[in-house]
Amino acid sequence: MTDQSELRYTSEHEWVLVEGSVATIGITAYAAAQLGDIVYLDLPAAGTVIAGGSVVGEIESTKSVGELFAPVDGTVVEKNAAVEDAPELVNSDPLGAGWLLKIEFSELPELLSLADYNALIGE
């Protein structure tokens, strides 16, 4: 399990792990719990150029459809094929095995700290 305090967050309930010029992103445990059981993910393929703030994927639970927003401008270098085969990984390990995309970026926008994010969700 990733140390939550090492991550950055968005107000769209995504987490961002920055390693060099690559950002690994996923959704927070809070978002996963709110969505309920996740049954389908639609993620952009490697090579897709994405714009920060735009909708780049979908996360479907039994009850509803959530949108995945790109937290950064960049190019998808890898999507997590394991979560496409087993979407429940996002519920069981949202910060670890349930990661969604790796994105190569040139500039990092301002993101929330863990404390900021916890304040946002009222914890």
Place this chain on the structure above:
Amino acid sequence: MTESTDSPPRYSPLHAVHVAAGATFTDFAGWQMPVRYSSDLAEHHAVRSAAGLFDLSHMAEFEVSGAEAGAFLDHALAGRLSAIELGQAKYSLLLAPEGGIIDDLVVYRTGDSDFLVVANASNHDPVAAALADRIDGFDAMLRDTSDETALIAVQGPGSRAILEATAGFEAPGLDELRYYRAIEGTFRGERVLVARTGYTGEDGFELYVHPDLAEAVWTAVAEAGADKGIVPAGLASRDTLRLEAGMPLYGHELSLETFPVQAGLGRVPAMAKAAFVGREALEQGPATDAPVLVGLVADGRRAARADYAIYAEAADDAATEPIGVVTSGALSPTLGHPIAMAYVAPRFAEPDTELSVDIRGTRLTFRTTTLPFYRRKKD
């Protein structure tokens, strides 16, 4: 669907139990009700394979009594309720004079001249108003007992064994109770109406109890079922269960704009009986091209959801005029593929017709099918 109002949320008598169990809540018709406790899917599968415990205390109940109680219900509702036997239940419809559906409900005969009418929580007020309006001239009394009734459902193949093992619960004749029948039972000496009814497509029971008794009944059933796989189950699993069972939900498949025949409920109104509200409109019927309810199935995992548009051709064509609309849809937890209920123009309703559903900008092929999607194996 019921609009949310400014009135304060209402709480089930079991609210504290749900909080303690870690439930996530949702607003349903002004009530804060549990949507799930742990996992929608786990709760769904538990009901199909063992048992689930549901709190339905938000539903609306009305007692009808008096010498002409049956005659009043025959006039007010679309079915022939005077003909049901003591202890029998019947699914019925409350129609507007114009033929649309005000609510779908279940009526139990609880005495020679006593009936219990159970309506949807979201339709409490329109049902109360219509019944009060229609009782004029009948020797019958109508009493709204919603606030003095808690409703606990035990659903799933293990439900009878669990009730039989529930400490303090007595229901002589439970082993012989047939589907859509009810008997009087007791819990610690207090009265419980025990009905073999439900909304999940499984065998199961619904227990009507006084709110003061609800927590003790819930806890006793949960304890009796602990080693039999029972789990508390929320509204999310209830919705996927009823969808698999092809059961219509008011606000989705049923509305004031829907004639019973469009929803596949053409046999519910008893057209042979004397006048009832809505009868003339039903005789006229809806327009011949009025949409009809169908089931839709697809491969893959992407669900068609309520309000998505349906097009006549398979997915690779590009028709511009929708021929229907999805009313409920999900990835079926039991079947593993997408299922949906939808209204389509009658010429597309034949089973195995290929249609497409616009799933947020992508058209995917679905195939019409008869309902239900899932039918439990009878033992």
